[in-house]
Amino acid sequence: MAQVVKRAYKYRFYPTPGQAAELARTFGCARMVYNKALEERTRAYTLEGRKVSYVESSAALTEWKRTDDLAFLNEVSSVPLQQALRHLQAAFANFFARRAGYPTFKSRKKSRASAEYTRSAFKYRDGALRLAKMDGPLNIVWSRPLPEGAEPSTVTVSRDAAGRWFVSLLCQDAIRPLDPTLNTVGVDAGITALATLSTGEKIVNPRHERADRRELAKAQRALARKEKGSANRQKAKLKVARVYARICDRRRDFLNKITTRLVRENQTVVIEDLTVRNMVKNHKLARAISDASWREMRFMLEYKTAWYGRELVVVDRWFPSSKLCSACGTVRDRMPLNVRTWECACGAAHDRDVNAAKNILAAGLAER
Numbered sequence: 001m002a003q004v005v006k007r008a009y010k011y012r013f014y015p016t017p018g019q020a021a022e023l024a025r026t027f028g029c030a031r032m033v034y035n036k037a038l039e040e041r042t043r044a045y046t047l048e049g050r051k052v053s054y055v056e057s058s059a060a061l062t063e064w065k066r067t068d069d070l071a072f073l074n075e076v077s078s079v080p081l082q083q084a085l086r087h088l089q090a091a092f093a094n095f096f097a098r099r100a101g102y103p104t105f106k107s108r109k110k111s112r113a114s115a116e117y118t119r120s121a122f123k124y125r126d127g128a129l130r131l132a133k134m135d136g137p138l139n140i141v142w143s144r145p146l147p148e149g150a151e152p153s154t155v156t157v158s159r160d161a162a163g164r165w166f167v168s169l170l171c172q173d174a175i176r177p178l179d180p181t182l183n184t185v186g187v188d189a190g191i192t193a194l195a196t197l198s199t200g201e202k203i204v205n206p207r208h209e210r211a212d213r214r215e216l217a218k219a220q221r222a223l224a225r226k227e228k229g230s231a232n233r234q235k236a237k238l239k240v241a242r243v244y245a246r247i248c249d250r251r252r253d254f255l256n257k258i259t260t261r262l263v264r265e266n267q268t269v270v271i272e273d274l275t276v277r278n279m280v281k282n283h284k285l286a287r288a289i290s291d292a293s294w295r296e297m298r299f300m301l302e303y304k305t306a307w308y309g310r311e312l313v314v315v316d317r318w319f320p321s322s323k324l325c326s327a328c329g330t331v332r333d334r335m336p337l338n339v340r341t342w343e344c345a346c347g348a349a350h351d352r353d354v355n356a357a358k359n360i361l362a363a364g365l366a367e368r
Helices: 017-047 054-065 071-075 078-096 213-225 231-265 286-292 294-307 352-367
Strands: 003-013 113-118 122-125 128-131 154-159 165-175 184-189 193-197 202-204 268-272 311-315 341-343 349-351
Touching (some): 017 071, 017 113, 054 078, 184 352, 231 294
8 A cells, every 4th residue: 555755856947047046035035034043042042041932033033024124034935934943943842852953053155055935935837836936937857757646835945056956846645665575685884895785795886986086186176276255266166066066966876776776675674873973083984984975875775665665674883793603603802894704613704794794684683
């Protein structure tokens, strides 16, 4: 039986000069409202020990619009501004629930430029999407169709550092679970082999960042030579961002293909609970670990197994998968990283990564 889930469909679009200017104003206003509301809530919490609610922040926004200094907030759609306040409210809820740190201010240079529109601020009809206060529908490249009869509930418009514009439509979609299978697999994440499977297969790490490292270094050197604040520096900065965007796009596409294949072929997928945040503190391996993007691979496995009726089992990070003999269960005292093959006292010869994947699978199946 198909399950109904909320699914975001992301497309690239090409705005007209007028639309680009309107969206840029909207991004700036939403960021300013978020920061001003955060400042007010921080002041009230620090000086008065009082929590400010979303309703109070919304009322304050109305007052800000009536002042001469902030009257320009009336020039953009009010919905993205209200959504910025809702996002701030969610950030504080996560903070007080100890799920996240204290909310931080949004930077014009570093924060993602985006604006969120709800149903009252956009119209979608016959493949045409028109946002509030826009001079016409967006020129969207429909790279894949929306679900039949889908009605977007939320539209998020964004611009990345490379200057590309994207629109994400949140829709309800009915996803049919995959047919059950008896196959199970353990996955050992690595650097040389991005994923080693308990079947013995090794999926080679494409190392997308290394492939473009020379071009990236050239663009970064050119950026370093440009005068700060100059138009040429902005152009050089855009070139660096485009190289990074190409790397990220290739990496994400590769991870999507791998995770989709693992979910389709196996009923149960078992992985390790890797602490990437701590692992990247090793400066010799930090670049390679970041390029492998194990965290994103796990995220993809999590939502895809949930969608398609599969099971994802996560093994404890302290489980000695590499030091344990998968044949007899003997645990070695030490297993340096440079040891790639080893032989157990029982006579079993092991490839380090394949042995680890087999142990991860066994441990995961035992925990079910």
